[in-house]
Amino acid sequence: MKKYRLAAADAASLNELLTQVQTQTRDFLGYPVSKDFDYSPLLPFLQYPLNNLGDPFVPSTYAVGSREMEKQVVSFFADLFRAPENNWWGYVTNGGSEGNLYGLYLARELYPKGMVYYSEATHYSVQKNLHLLNMPGIIIRTLPNGEIDYGDLENTICMNRHLPVIILANIGTTMTEARDDVKRIMGILKHLAIPHYYIHADGALSGCYSAFLEPRPAFDFADGADSIAISGHKFIGSPIPCGVVVAKKSNRDRIARSVSYIGSMDTTITGSRNGHSPLFLWYALKSLGRNGLKERAMHSLAMAAYAVERLNENGIPAWRNPGAITVVFPDPPANVRRKWQLASESGCSHIICMPNVSKEQVDEFVKSFVDAMALV
Template sequence: MLTRRRFLASSGTGLLALASGCRALLPDTGRSLSQEAVSSLVLPSLADRIRNVKLKNYLLGYPINMSSPPAGFFAWREQLNDAGIGAIAHNNVGNPFEKSTIHYNTHDFEREIIQYFGERFAFPPHDIWGFLSHSGTDSNMHGMYMGRTILKSRTGLQPKSYVTHEAHYSVHILGDLLGLESIFVETLPDGGMDANDLRRKLTENRNHPALVVATIGTTFKGAIDRIDQLQEALEGYASFLHLDAALFGGYLPYTSHSQEISYQIGDHRRAARYDSIAVSCHKFFGFTSPAGLFVTTISHFNEFNEQFSRIHNPEYIHHVPGTITCSRDAVKPAEFSYYTTPAASARLTEDARMMLENTEYLQAQLLSYFPHLESTRANAFSNTLYFRKPVSFIVEKYSLATMRLVINQKQRDYAHIVVMPHAHRNILDEFLMDLEQDRTITT
């Protein structure tokens, strides 16, 4: 098998040969480039990337886990490569729970992933459907499209979507893409959806079914929409409740707060608390490229797919695909299956614990030594702190996200930190030291 290492060392046209002063032939034209020309084009870019990797732990403003996956993940990748996954074309077209006529797929890995995480989200083991999507936004799109399709089928009416301004911007884009009228629900002081205002808005629009997109961990404030209260408000209405749990849905199952995103809770398994859920793989898990989980029930999928089949029933692939996207990445499910292993679960549990402990530590330090920053943590489950925007060099050094917020009827600039697994105490302490050096607030 021709590995990357063997390729680099195999011939005079490889990069190792270039390092020895040889000239490389360009395969498409036969033209050659000198070592100096290649160095001027390639090496500065690589050097910049290497520097960025060394500074990765300073990225505090966005929900990206910059910790490198463990050695076991890369060993698994090698095994997959040896099996041809990632070495030759594979395609996960169609429903992963249906037999495919295209043998070069990883539907088996995909099914195992959805079953594993579906059970972690407390779905009934016998009633789980989903797939590994291209991203959290892709998962949100499928949840909103499924909800729109089911509600329109049940009522004959186009639903209206109920969201807050705190929801991720992808939700607003997708509402426009799906032709949904958006009803904006007010938020509570912590940033979560106000169930009482939802009741008012539902009453005002009672002639239309309701597609509610709730957020478990809002983008900037880290608020959690109270889904049980939302369900109480929805009682008596034709509705579909989709959860955008991009970040929090990754780590909460590994904590004692897992019921915050449980599909059902309690010894006797109450009625469903929501209808579908979207989680990002590249946030808490630290998966090395964007991907997303989409999980719902088989019963919801069957109801949706009956309507979906009326749009197109492709004889070409021998079944109704059930997904919006046709060709889907087959390498990602195979790679991401590593995160269902006991070793990965143990590491993720430890990451979640340390992440929340470090969030609590940073919040205590900010409140004690920098009260003027007005640091706020929306809830005890959140790894997000938002505070008055510090000086520019701190914003730039730690890649802080910033927003202008209206709090207590005053509009001011705020920044936030998302304490991910790579944000170790030494980095947080350095951030605090930088704050100490300059206490000036940019207003």
């Protein structure tokens, strides 16, 4: 078999890209991406076209994939999220946005005339997903910390009580990592005597570790969620963006259809699905286990508390939500934002203390922030 060979100029371009990626990866703090993984034992699998097309729980005529590992990954999170016994299903997605699309898709099929409610702090992908699904939605105000305004939510639902309610709950908003309280939302629905509802929880970042917090936030199936989406490349870490969506199997059954061509069921958003990402997640979960994930969470929380303390000591009014690893502060000078790749919105920026963040990195960031402010 003929091997691919690059011309000298193209090989140089590749090496240049590698150097750039190494440098940019070292210095970023502004995005929720873990970079402390080592999947080198899985390198041999990159020689094979792993494709988990179709339903991960239904065999396919295409047998080069990682279905068994994918099923174990979904099972792990179904258990972590207290999904109903014998009534859960899921798959490994391309990321949190696809997981949100899937949850909304199930909700629409269950309640075609439903109204979607989501806060103004909801991830930008949700409005796009609603447009793709042709679903109506109403934006709800947020509280100062980024959490949904429960009073505004109740009043708005009350004005549309004749429609089924579809809630997009944020389990960690993009800028402040605020968590919407699913149990409190359920209380609102009960108080208004809403008979038909669906709650999807967007836990892209903090869904992976919210179960380990004390007190445990109300975010999962036992609290009232009907589906939950998380990102895999964020808290766990992966070289390829990925995620997991877990839903009630009874709702998934409403959209399933058999496809003879692949010998499986068409139950996911995409047809062909990346078979390498489930392998990365499986490797990480088997290596870490629940205890390892909890240790990562405790380290991140400790680093976030340290960052708030150090920034405040230097006169920078930083804060974070309870149980959050996201630290919020006023926008620093542009050169600081560029160096640390900080996301900004409405005059505020944040750093996210992922499991790879150390005290030394926090100290370096604080020093660069203070030094830049002294020059303003």
